[in-house]
Amino acid sequence: MQAEGAWTNNARCDYDISVTLPNHICQVTGRGVLGPAGHGWTSNGDPAAGQTLQSNKGSYVAGVFDVAHDNGLRTGLYTGKSKFALFDTSYNATHGEPDATGPDNGRDKIDEFVCEKSPKLVPALKAAMTGAAPFHYVLFHYAETDAAGHAFGWGSPAYNDAMKKMDAYLGQLFEMIAATPALKGKTAIILTADHGGAGRDHSDATKAIDYTIPFYVWGPGVQAGADLYALNPATLADPGTGRPDYQAAKQPVRNGDAANLALRLLGLGTVPGSTINGVRNVGAAAPATQPLPAAAALPPPRRRAA
Numbered sequence: 001m002q003a004e005g006a007w008t009n010n011a012r013c014d015y016d017i018s019v020t021l022p023n024h025i026c027q028v029t030g031r032g033v034l035g036p037a038g039h040g041w042t043s044n045g046d047p048a049a050g051q052t053l054q055s056n057k058g059s060y061v062a063g064v065f066d067v068a069h070d071n072g073l074r075t076g077l078y079t080g081k082s083k084f085a086l087f088d089t090s091y092n093a094t095h096g097e098p099d100a101t102g103p104d105n106g107r108d109k110i111d112e113f114v115c116e117k118s119p120k121l122v123p124a125l126k127a128a129m130t131g132a133a134p135f136h137y138v139l140f141h142y143a144e145t146d147a148a149g150h151a152f153g154w155g156s157p158a159y160n161d162a163m164k165k166m167d168a169y170l171g172q173l174f175e176m177i178a179a180t181p182a183l184k185g186k187t188a189i190i191l192t193a194d195h196g197g198a199g200r201d202h203s204d205a206t207k208a209i210d211y212t213i214p215f216y217v218w219g220p221g222v223q224a225g226a227d228l229y230a231l232n233p234a235t236l237a238d239p240g241t242g243r244p245d246y247q248a249a250k251q252p253v254r255n256g257d258a259a260n261l262a263l264r265l266l267g268l269g270t271v272p273g274s275t276i277n278g279v280r281n282v283g284a285a286a287p288a289t290q291p292l293p294a295a296a297a298l299p300p301p302r303r304r305a306a
C-alpha cells in the first residue's frame with residue numbers, strides 16, 4: 001500500500017478517547033467523540049439492548065451507511081467484535097432515518113451485518129464481493145491484533161504474529177480485487193486503526209503511542225507513494241509528535257476521515273453532521289470528486305440531491 005497508495009503513519013485517533021468503539025464510531029460518522037458536534041458515545045462495552053447512537057445522543061447521528069444506502073448503494077459491515085452491533089441497531093429498519101434522497105431505499109442502512117473472527121470473516125466477505133451483488137461500500141474490521149495486544153502486549157512476538165496474519169488476510173483482499181473483473185480498477189481500500197497501544201493497554205489518549213495510527217488509501221486515481229499531508233496542504237498539517245485538538249486550523253489525518261473520504265471516492269456528498277473532512281485529495285491525477293465506476297451489473301451511484 002505504501003508503494004501504490006497515498007498514506008501516512010502519522011494519523012490520529014480521536015483527541016479525547018483512544019479506545020475501540022468510540023473511534024470506530026468516528027470512522028462511521030466523521031465526528032469526534034465529545035462536545036456538541038461529537039457523536040457522544042464514550043462506552044467501549046457491548047451496547048445495552050435497544051440502545052442506539054440516537055438514544056445516547058438525543059438526536060439522529062448519521063453515518064457513512066446513511067449516505068451510501070440512501071443513494072441506492074449496497075452496504076455491508078463485517079466485524080470481529082460484538083460491540084459493533086451498535087451500528088446494526090442504530091441503523092436498522094426501526095432506528096435508521098427515513099430515506100429522503102431520491103427513491104426510497106428504506107431505513108435499514110446496513111444491508112448485511114456479519115460478526116465473526118477473521119478466519120470466517122474474510123471468506124464471507126470474499127464470497128459476498130465476488131458474488132452477484134458485491135457491496136459498493138463495506139466496513140471491514142479485524143479484531144485479532146487488538147486481542148493479541150491486550151493478551152500479550154503491543155509489539156510482542158504474539159502481537160507481531162497476529163499482525164502478519166492480518167497482513168495476509170489483507171493480501172487476500174488485494175488478490176480478490178485483482179482477480180475479479182467487477183472489482184479490478186474500480187475498488188478502493190482505506191486502511192486505518194481505532195487506536196495504537198503499548199504494554200497491554202491503549203486507553204490513555206494523551207500518549208503518542210496510543211493516539212498515533214496509520215491511514216492508507218489505495219485504488220484508482222490514488223497517487224502512488226504519496227504523503228497524504230503533502231497532497232492536502234490546505235486542510236492538513238503533519239502534527240509531528242503532537243496531539244492537535246479539533247480547534248486546530250489544520251488538522252492531522254484522523255481515522256474519522258474514513259467516512260467522508262469513502263463517500264468522496266464514491267462520488268457522494270459528506271455525512272450530515274460530520275466535522276472531520278481533511279483528506280480531500282488522494283492523487284493529482286484524479287479530481288477528488290471524480291466518481292468511481294460502480295461494480296458491474298449494479299446501478300451506478302446516484303449523486304445526492306443538492
Ligand SMILES: [Zn+2]
Nearest residue numbers: 020146150202
Ligand atoms: Zn483494545
